[in-house]
Amino acid sequence: MSDALPSPLLALKGIGKSFLGVRVLDGVDLDVVPGEVHAVVGENGAGKSTLMKIVSGGYAPDAGTIEFAGAPRRFSGPRDAQRAGIGIVHQEFNLLPERTVAENVYLGHEPVRRGLVDRRAMRERTAELLASIQESSLPPGSRVGRLGVARQQIVEIVKALALDARLLIMDEPTAALADNEVERLYVLVRRLQQRGIGVLYVSHRLKEVFDLADRITVLKDGRLVTTVPAADTDPDRLVRHMVGRDLSSYYPDRAAPDDPGPVRLTVHNGGNRKLRDIDLRVRAGEVLGIGGLQGSGRSALARALFGAAPFTTGEVTLDGAPVRLRSPRAAMRAGIAYVTEDRKGEGIVAGASVLDNALLAGRAVLPTWRGRAARTARVRELLAAVDVRAATEDQEIRFLSGGNQQKVVLARWLALGPGILLFDEPTRGIDVGAKSAIHDLVRRLARDGAAVLMISSDLPELLGMSDRIIVLRDGRIAGELPAGATEEDVLTLALGTVPAAA
Amino acid sequence: MQLAERNRLRVRFRPGGLAPILVIFVVLLVLLGTRQPDFLSPPSLMSFLGRSAPLILLAAGQYFVIVAGEFDLSVGSLVTAQVVVAARLIDSDPSRTWPVILLLLAFGAAVGLVNGLITTRLRVSSFITTLGMYLILVGAVYLWSDGAPKGGLSEEFRRFGRRAFEDVFLVGRIPYALLILLAVAALAVLLTRSDFGRTLVAAGGNPRTAELSGVRVRHAKTLAFVLSGLAAAVAAILIGGYSGVSFQAGAGLEFGAITAVVLGGVALGGGRGSVVGAMLGALTLETLFTLMNFYGVSGALRSTVQGAIILLAVAVSAMRSVPAKGIQ
Known part of the structure; x- marks a missing residue:
């Protein structure tokens, strides 16, 4: 014009x-x-x-x-x-x-x-x-x-x-x-x-x-x-x-090249209504970033691995053995935890106390009467360890800040000692301080031997936290990027534009 | 600042806490005591507690259903059905008492199971499911007994509802019904503190979160209906003993139980409240009815009062949790 x-x-x-x-x-x-x-x-x-x-x-x-x-x-x-x-x-x-x-x-x-x-x-x-x-x-x-x-x-x-x-x-x-x-x-x-x-x-x-x-x-x-x-x-x-922001915020150090241990999780040919031809492997000690636009299948991947919307085709192995992740309970029993992106809608029980929220998964999957005191004590320790700031543990969780709510959710999962953690937008709607606390936690969990998948729309976060990045587009894996990739690399894969010859 | 202030207030008067119902109960007791000082004498109080036991039991059962986010409207007609069935099966033969009691418990559990399965598997709203069950039971009982209750209850059966340990030190008499109530109440409290009870409340508060945390929401809700059915069976045994066999035995009890639960601070829609509150709510409701009696208020006003209580209690709890966007 x-x-x-x-x-x-x-x-x-x-x-x-x-x-x-x-x-x-x-x-x-x-x-x-x-x-x-x-x-x-x-x-x-x-x-x-x-x-x-x-x-x-x-x-x-x-x-x-x-x-x-x-x-x-x-x-x-x-x-x-x-x-x-x-x-x-x-x-x-x-x-x-x-x-x-x-x-x-x-x-x-x-x-x-x-x-x-x-x-x-x-x-x-x-x-x-x-x-x-x-x-x-x-x-x-x-x-x-x-x-x-x-x-x-x-x-x-x-x-x-x-x-x-x-x-x-x-x-x-x-x-x-x-x-x-x-x-x-x-x-x-x-x-x-x-x-x-x-x-x-x-x-x-x-x-x-x-x-x-x-x-x-x-x-x-x-x-x-x-x-x-x-x-x-x-x-x-x-x-x-x-794209093109300055990576000013601080992120914890990545894993050294030989840090990650054996392969913990593999998916071969995974697919369902929203996903196709998913092939991936995650090693213990590694943070695998999942990039892509909204609706590209990022959350669908996490939900498939968690059994909430399972894969209908393909195979999943855990520590080398095939597993069928048909329901969240099955996934939890296999040692998988899922921190959802919709914290209010499906991450917390808003009207329940901090303690009840943190105890929920343990109560559901490993019910016990005699062991409940020990379990509660352990969850209290975890709440302290992730540094939840609440007036009391009986306070309703809805009165906590987003960051503190997320820490409670995290404590809930850590109580099960999961070997694989799926994070879907773990820091969305969370203030800066709590954000870096959660980043540190994620990295610490990986260092302690967990395999971590982390979905994030926040490109600096995705780039800063991940040891490797897989980018999804239209339900398929569009490509994989090593540590040190740029926002432009991620977006190019996510949007499906052909990169110009460098 | 203002928001923080308001939050603090709301935390102190936690919805679902016991303070409001205790206050109401004590006020009503004082009113009763001034009007009719005899009422507060131990024997009269003991009889009152025994009389109130069925509604308190039903409120305990209803608590599990309501805290899970559902309703059970079928308990009233279930009680009627149980009483009529018991009379016909026992047919005044004492030796059949215990088998029939077991059968009633099984019947109550089965009705609860059907309510639960239809609600959770066929996804019919529990309001409709249990309304349907209510009507089915009313009709079935009429049909089965050709329009008039048959047979009769044995004295062994009736003693649970109307006999008492007499000449007890200090209190005078302790009705069997009160002992049964205390036993069931203890069980109910233990159940709410168990992992099942806690996850049930979570399922009522946010079923999606519960499901994603490994709670089998449908199992838990179904079990809640079964508990309500069992409570109705026990209540039916007491009511049959106390007031005998009639087609009116359980009339209106479902609304009494729901009113009691709401009065006790349990949120309709689920997720918060305690079983102790629900039972206190039932006791308070019975106290209120007694008070109305002493003041010569027509018994016909009962349902009006119940309706007003439900509306008021729900309005108050809705006002308290105005910004509760995340709460369904």
Whole structure:
């Protein structure tokens, strides 16, 4: 695009947003002109979703201005933004499966005649809208629940068009689509473009971004890095924009090359609904980092090894012997521990005491009546050893900070003396002090002979902690990196761009 | 600062703690004592405790189900069914007393097992499962006895509910029912302190965390229903002895038990509360009913009072844990 840009449809200036004192967006500028596809890219946590929620009225910005169609705006909520002409197609659809296409499209603003819903007008107008994007093959009267994902997405888009959307936000629109459906989406997006609709396109997949976008905006840590015409850049340069922080924080020393002991865990050909062809081996004393984007299968791998969503194909061996990890109990009996990424949802029992939380796994798997005093004493020692700060051990765990909660969860697992520890985002939502305490603990466990798998979206953490890194993409292992790899290496594998010859 | 302050307050009045129910109980006792000083004499108190035993037992059983995040609405009609079945099977023959008692316990456990399996395996909400069981038992008992209770209970059976050790030093008399209650209560307390009891509470508090920590959530919940069924069986034996055979024997007891448990500080939805609180809740409820009696309040108001207590107790506990986002 040249200097002769038409006046922008949407213009954001200096947008800032904080949650609980954490800045997630800071001084972001962005504009979209009519008929443009503007892609927004960045790592997990770069602030893309927050920015989209601000544009679509879900959040109010703390700072900055929004101009839409030439007038400054302050949206009171998503409906307000919709009425102004901003539609959004979420990754998860917002459709009523038991209702027809037309009913979904006009949900909440049904055409009315003599006080009753005018079903015929509703169907006809829906048919017109479908025709206008050349999707007439979709019958307005069919039940949405019977449609495939791709056609449900069309319904979502038509829903936005019915409200005369002039700007359409598409959040990871291809996440749920099969390859051939992606092509059809491309066609659809181009048709919207021809109608003068501006599209804000959020995606992890750089290929799509380059296929579709006129301009690309890169966000990193809540700040705007750059906005460039797609024609003036390439995937490599984009990746470099997305990474590149200074590794200022401290990480404990890695294992020396001959530190790791014998192979503790191997997976050969592992697969299930979310994973395919997983081959890996972890040695005692080693921290294996697992990188990849959200949804690439990182958590699925941990859950497969923990028996929560088991492998359906392939073999797993533990210390050389084949094992079947069919349930968390089986995995725990085999000496595997899993620290989940969703601490609140499945890591703690919020209303239970610190002590009860720490005792939970032991009570469940090794019930005892006579040995309970000794077990409690041991867990108390562990709570002290991991340095949990709580008023008393009877305090409900929900009153503790994230870091302290995580330490309690850790104590719960250490009580079982596990030989393999799976950490999924162990330091997410944890303050800096507790973070490095957990890093030290992870390394100490490895040094004491445990095999550790650690998933992290925090690239400096992943690079700083791991002895080796495996990067997943679309449920497969995209590649392996040695210690000393760079953020760029990880992201290149995670995004699936071909690295330029060095 | 303000938040920290509020947190501290909330910790002190821990939801599920025993302090509130103890206060209410003592206040009611004092009111009763001033209205009817005789009530506080040892023999009258002992009789009162014996009379209250069935509801306290049912509350203990209901505790296990509610703390696991479920409901058991079937206990009332289960008690009725047990009493009617016992009368027909014993048919006033003393020699059948013990076999029938064992059969009743097995019957209670079986009904609990079915409730538990339907709830955990077929994923029917326990509210619906046990409501269905309630209706099934009501109808089945009518059908089985052709509309009128048959047979009769033996005196050996009835003594558990209505006899007592007489002329006991200091207290005058100790009803058998009270001794049975104390034994069961002791068992219940031990059970809640066992690994099963603790993991059951965790399963009620956050089933996903519990499952991922190795708790067999479905087993634990099913066992909770079995315990409730067993408690109903014991309660039925006492009620049959105390008030005899009728189709009304267990009417409304399920709501009495749930009210008692909630009053005792056990959170509906599961995860917190103690069995002692639940039993104290039942005792408090019985005290309240006695008080209402002395004041000449119509017995018809009982269910109104129970309903008000449930609403109030749940509203209070909801207000206390407002920011409890992580709690289901």
